Amino acid sequence: MEHDNIYLTNLRDEKQNMWTGLANYFRKRSMWMLYYCTGCGAIELPPTMTSRYDMERLGMGPMATPRQADLLLITGYLSVKTLKRVIWSYEQMQEPKYVVGFGSCPINGGIYWDAYPVINHLEAFMPVDMSIAGCMPRPQAIIDAFEKLMDEIQQGKAVGYKRYRKHYDWYKRNQDLVLNRQSAVLTPYVDPFASMPTAAELMAQESEDSHV
Amino acid sequence: MYDHIFKRAQSLHGDKITCEKKHPQQLEIKTDRHYVMNLLSWLKTESYVHLAFISCIDWIEENQFELVYHVYSYEEKNHILVKTRLDRDRPWMHSIIDVWGHAQPYEQEIHEMFGVYFPGNPDLSGLFLHNWKDLPPMRKDFNPKDYSLALYSLKGMGHEALDMDFIQEITELEVE
């Protein structure tokens, strides 16, 4: 599957002028999020969205598909298997797009820092514009982070998508290292039953062994 | 509560099994791996119709795997653990999907996580792990910490051909 929506053009350094400033105003006031419920953090979002904290005040709202969304929320730990889907979804999103990592897991692995299926640094695989520390962050912290992100968008600092385009090779290499690696990391495992023997064959072999 | 089944098991399979009462409503039966199939088929006729799960334990000091079949009876309200030991070097076990069809994914998972082979199971492909090349991860001789540090730490990811600001930004994140 070729990823046609990643187009590697030279990144023009867009200066902040009146038009980009205006565009950034609209972008910050209307952030539609794709909250990919990768982990535990999804439970903190309903209170953020509903009447207690009311995210819609800020013009934010959930969207159904990555095509429509501006903001990708990585809520909590991210397993390798999910990572593939998250990258797929991120690449389907349209620019400008922002990524927010929830909790400690996307920052450094959190309590899963030594677990084999969970990645430790989200920053290595996709550009993260804003990280929220905590396990899990409370809705207040989430709203706070969104407001900070809005400031950064207005100032033209939240340019993770440009970084992704510019350093696509590096990100791609890291992704491949985890997702498409060809060799074992520690000890290669040789399946003794790779030839898929039947039970009768195995038993015959065992009785042979015991005779010897 | 389980006296009835305990006695019947003793009388019918006495020479092949060892029974132990672990807990009210919980009975442990240890047996040889070639006898598990017979025992489970018999238990199924004795109203133990529900196979709840198959679990696997790595007894690394004894160089053995232990398979535990959890069966349950809705009539006697009893839980029976059928336990058997496998050789850790060549771990294989008869598939029981002829007795319980839904044992298939349980066996598939044990195959993936421990490397126990189930001849007769039609699908032993990977279920959870993505592109796994190492030892099966639930074995005790597999070190997840080393694995995680070797694969997921930022050190392993090269910084050539990148501009300095970006390297700065990335390496600041490194936690050591």
Place this chain on the structure above:
Amino acid sequence: MSPLFLLLLVVMPVGFGLVSLALPKRLSWFLFFFVNILVLGVVFKLKSSTGLTWDLKFNLFSTGAVSLKLAVTHLGWFFLAISSVATILFSMFSLDFNDRKHATFAAPFWMILIGATNGIFLSQSWIAFFFAWELMSWTSLLIIGHGKTPSFKAGIYYYALSFFGTMAMMAGIWLLYHRTGSWDIATTTLRIAADFTTHRSFAMTVTALFAVGFLAKSALFPFHMWPQMAHAEAPDDFSAYLSGIMIKYGIYGLALFVIPVFAMTPKGTMKIISGVPWPMYALAWISAITSVIGTVMAIFTNDMKRLMAWSTVANVGYIGVALSTNSSLGYAAALFHTANHMIFKGSIFAALAAVKFRTGEREMHKLGGLAYVMPITFMTFLLGIIAAAGIPPLSGFNSKWMIFQALFEKKMVFVATVIFFSSTGAFLYLFRALHTVFLGQLSPRFRHVKEAPMLMSFSMIILMILMLIPGIFPGTVTGFFNNILASFGFAPIKTTLNSMTGSTASINGTVIAAVFGLAVLIVFIMFLLGARQHKVAMMDNYTCGEDPEDWKVGPERYHYGYDFYQPIKPLFAWMPLGAVEKLYETLRRSIERFGNLVSSISADGSRLGWTFVIGILIIIVTGVMK
């Protein structure tokens, strides 16, 4: 202008057809195209010579003077003109369609059929009309059953229903002659209209017999079953002709005889319901039921040609409803919709034929995404379905609007509601066909499919233009109607080149097209002002983050096409849609039993043949002796 031109219109295609029976297949198709050019030329030469008559009178079996009278009437010329324009496009289409691989032997019969068609539209005596009608039935049977078993079965089915109608019509003609002593159509129409005051039941019987004949031909309820078999199984290029032109013979018959009879009937002789005589009101409901059946069946059909055949049934229903209003507006609406349907259904079938020509598939769910490889065919189909759904600014809207105006005029609001139901349902099946065949995922099997060949594309482009023109300038077609209306004693309708006036409003096709163009322009500018877009692969879709290839899902499995409207199927479960088919099946079984009885009397087949011949001889001899 010599009257022999009229004879030429009938004899020339028949003669060429007979000659080309001896020619190779490919050559006969070129001859076919050539004949159509000649026919079109003659027809347009006859434009201003209304009233031109060719008559042949002779005596047969001393039953009195038999007259074979051909004449140009306003109505006949209109039908001749639209059918010959459509035919020449279909024949151009057929030239490329019948290449070495696909050629059928239909061309000679088709030529004879064109002669018969011209005969039907020119006949002014019932004998000539009947001869032409029979010739048409036989040749079309031969084309539909073009040497394939399912096609032959469909042809037999078509012929059986058609035969029933023809017999009814023959009985009607004999009764008519018996009463009036004339074969002339115009004369008998006047007589039978007058008879409604004096011999009411006789007049009613005769009209009913004719009506049955025409309803059977036009596939109105309860004869709505045959198009879905005949149209679907006929050669693909012939389906366009079958659906565009042949289904209109019945409409022509109704417009020629049945409707004028009721229009000329003195007032007060019949019970009036909703402003129309009650038989007309019954016809309205028959047509409305036909359109509902056609629509509902089309919604749940998976075979694309069968779907469009049901759509034709539904459209004939609209035309029947329009005719039944028995007013000048309704009559004009029926003619207008006939002309439009001829073009848009012709282009839909042409597009489907092009698809079948390139892919060889007829089941819709196996296709998909062909718009990206066959853009001209797609545009033809798209404009065809826009016209068929009655969306402005294409031709279908104007005629549908006129039908509604005619219904509003007579306050037939319940019929109008039913018609509106089928008109909305038309959306469902037309979009389904559009999506399943032309949009969605393109199967790898068809990735290298090419656009239809040049002549096919060219004829499709002309069909597209012919759909646009009556939509933007309705007057190009409606301008012919006032003469036709006057010849049957209807009041003229108000129409100019751009606009039409109905009973409750008037519309201006040009204005609608212009404001639509303006709106599209505004949106297009907005579209250009937005940030740039880039093209992605067809399978690069939102799939909940999964790569379809991981699940072995290719474009074919990712195409939503099979059983498209499954969720709403339960809503139509109560409709006894198969009832008529069951009735026919019972009839067929009884006939088969009777046939077995006859064959059991004569021991083997050869003797049966002799029995048949002897029986015929006895009938003739007794007829002559008498």
Place this chain on the structure above:
Amino acid sequence: MNAHALTALKLTGIAFGAMSLGLLFMGLGRIVSARIQRRIGPPFYQSFIDVIKCFTKTSITHNFVMDLGIIMALGGLIATAFFVPFANFSVLGSSSVVIVLYLMSIGYLGMAMGVSASGNPNATIGISRALALMLGYKIPFVMVIMAMILTYNSSDLLTYALAQNHGFGSWHIFKYPLGFIAVEIAFQAMVGEKPYDHMIAPAEIASGPMVELSGKYLGIGFLLHAVQLYVETGLIVNLFLGGAQTWYIMMVKMFAVYFTTMCINAVMARYRIEQGIRHLWIWAGSFALLQLVYTRIWG
């Protein structure tokens, strides 16, 4: 400046007016929903921000049919908006309701075509639902309109609007009460709000037709909904709520219609597709039929 250019200019004004009004209604509707759920809700101009932002984003297209369809969709609906009288005023003079009903369809057809061309089955399922639902709401709606045509012997919307300009008592809501109930039920389905939001169903088929729309395509999708609101609330106001003499009364009445819809939307759950159509046929259909029979016999 000749007359045609002036008309074109006026129509362009109407096009942008319709879009703006629809977007304003959408923003207000979101506030209404929020207040019912005891939230504060977004500012009233939120929908404008959303649409402008959509136009500043990059977008994807799968093929030329998608572009063609999406442009045809909004074009068709804007063309429909030209035919809806606003405060007793119609630039084009005539505004036959039959044209409005059929011209609206070209918008839906364009939308359907554009999103089907994306090749996503979710989009097509959404469209198949929308078309099926159309079979449900169009029939009652048309029956009520036919009752009016019977009374006035005219299918011009302006005629209906002018006939109701004689005070509160002359409103059609009192003349055709059953018809008004039928149309209100059908209207809920026409604008695709709950309980008839089968087409969008975000949790079920990933927002249906909108699934592959991004950037300006999505922006056009929002504008489509905005113009649809303008056309459909305008229809209801002209048909039942007495039209309006002044532009602000017209806007207030249009919003009142939408307000009712949003209130119902906020408290209802979704029907299943065939339940929805059955509900429309049974309830809206029977009210409309009663109205039509009444008008045909005694009206």
